[in-house]
Amino acid sequence: MYRSSGFISFFLRRLTGVALVLYLGAHLWVIGSATQGPAVFDARLAAVQSPFFKLAEIALLGAVWYHAFDGVRLLLVNWFRVTSYRASLLYTALVMTVLLTVMGGLPILLFLLEG
Amino acid sequence: MDTAIVRVQRFHPETDRRPRLERYSVPLTSDTTVLDALHWIKTEVDGSLTFRRSCRHAICGSCAMNVNGRNVLVCKTSLAREVGKGRPVTIRPLPYLPVIKDLVVDRSSFWEQYLRVKPWLVPPEQAPAKEFRMLPEEVAALQNAETCILCGACYSACQVVGLTKEYIGPHALLKAFLRVLDPRDTLPGERLAEVSGHDGAFRCHTIFNCIEACPKGLNPTQAIETLRLLAQKRERFEAERRDRLSQWAKAGSAP
Numbered sequence: 001m002y003r004s005s006g007f008i009s010f011f012l013r014r015l016t017g018v019a020l021v022l023y024l025g026a027h028l029w030v031i032g033s034a035t036q037g038p039a040v041f042d043a044r045l046a047a048v049q050s051p052f053f054k055l056a057e058i059a060l061l062g063a064v065w066y067h068a069f070d071g072v073r074l075l076l077v078n079w080f081r082v083t084s085y086r087a088s089l090l091y092t093a094l095v096m097t098v099l100l101t102v103m104g105g106l107p108i109l110l111f112l113l114e115g
Numbered sequence: 116m117d118t119a120i121v122r123v124q125r126f127h128p129e130t131d132r133r134p135r136l137e138r139y140s141v142p143l144t145s146d147t148t149v150l151d152a153l154h155w156i157k158t159e160v161d162g163s164l165t166f167r168r169s170c171r172h173a174i175c176g177s178c179a180m181n182v183n184g185r186n187v188l189v190c191k192t193s194l195a196r197e198v199g200k201g202r203p204v205t206i207r208p209l210p211y212l213p214v215i216k217d218l219v220v221d222r223s224s225f226w227e228q229y230l231r232v233k234p235w236l237v238p239p240e241q242a243p244a245k246e247f248r249m250l251p252e253e254v255a256a257l258q259n260a261e262t263c264i265l266c267g268a269c270y271s272a273c274q275v276v277g278l279t280k281e282y283i284g285p286h287a288l289l290k291a292f293l294r295v296l297d298p299r300d301t302l303p304g305e306r307l308a309e310v311s312g313h314d315g316a317f318r319c320h321t322i323f324n325c326i327e328a329c330p331k332g333l334n335p336t337q338a339i340e341t342l343r344l345l346a347q348k349r350e351r352f353e354a355e356r357r358d359r360l361s362q363w364a365k366a367g368s369a370p
Binding site: 001002003006007010013020056074077078081083086106 | 181184210211271272273274277295314320321322323324326327334336337340343
């Protein structure tokens with residue numbers, strides 16, 4: 001395995017991509033139940049209110065931000081001659097991901113702790 | 116005399132089931148290269164150690180290996196500098212390629228993919244009376260791609276190559292880029308069609324390992340990005356090339 005900062009970005013891109021696809025399936029499972037009546041919808045919604053799913057929501061937020069910023073980073077490389085800034089672009093994507101995940105994750109965490 | 120601890124990956128296909136690391140203590144001076152260390156081990160300790168090398172001037176591309184996790188030309192890699200990183204110097208063969216023996220890898224896929232892009236120049240049948248004189252900006256656009264020594268460092272650092280040997284690879288795409296942008300070449304459309312297939316430039320995941328690994332400081336990633344853009348306007352690019360070639364044909368030299 002050839003380890004490099006590029007490999008880290010590649011690995012995270014794939015990991016978050018798979019995570020988002022799995023989330024999409026779960027999301028459709030919950031939202032799609034709205035067609036089966038309020039009782040089914042409420043039951044499925046209640047199933048994803050556990051602390052585990054709240055923490056998973058924070059992880060999902062991180063995955064969404066990373067995947068988005070990594071995509072922007074790749075578009076910049078596609079359109080402009082910025083390969084010499086590859087490390088800076090990756091670190092920027094990581095820092096933005098962490099910042100926005102913390103900002104969005106804190107309210108979820110507080111909501112979870114308050115019960 | 117100072118010594119350095121060097122760990123070398125050894126593998127004999129007839130006796131070993133899997134590769135192993137052997138430790139050697141080699142003499143170290145400020146100008147010892149990693150290749151010097153390998154030569155010392157082969158001469159003084161174990162004559163069966165097998166590795167490729169030829170010119171010792173970083174121009175033949177034979178001695179690309181993986182040293183402390185990085186693909187380098189061992190003939191231009193200072194052993195003292197690697198020792199200075201505070202860990203034993205670990206020398207392995209190029210990753211993602213089948214090992215034939217010790218540090219020698221099978222580069223068949225590397226050359227097969229290279230030939231796939233027709234790496235040679237195809238000039239017009241009628242050459243100018245005197246010479247093809249390229250404009251300075253045309254030469255600059257090639258980004259020194261002609262200085263690639265085909266060492267394989269970029270190819271074997273590429274994770275996409277690790278996943279599939281069907282991928283053309285950064286070395287061949289860099290060569291395709293060189294030929295496509297060469298104003299003397301008559302096959303830019305054919306070349307762009309080849310590299311825009313599903314195993315070509317669009318298969319690149321922009322991991323940048325090829326840039327990190329290139330011992331000549333070349334930029335295969337940028338070349339691949341350029342090929343991607345040109346592939347999307349192939350017909351227009353071909354027409355521009357025909358115009359450029361016709362200028363030479365009319366003038367007999369540079370316009």
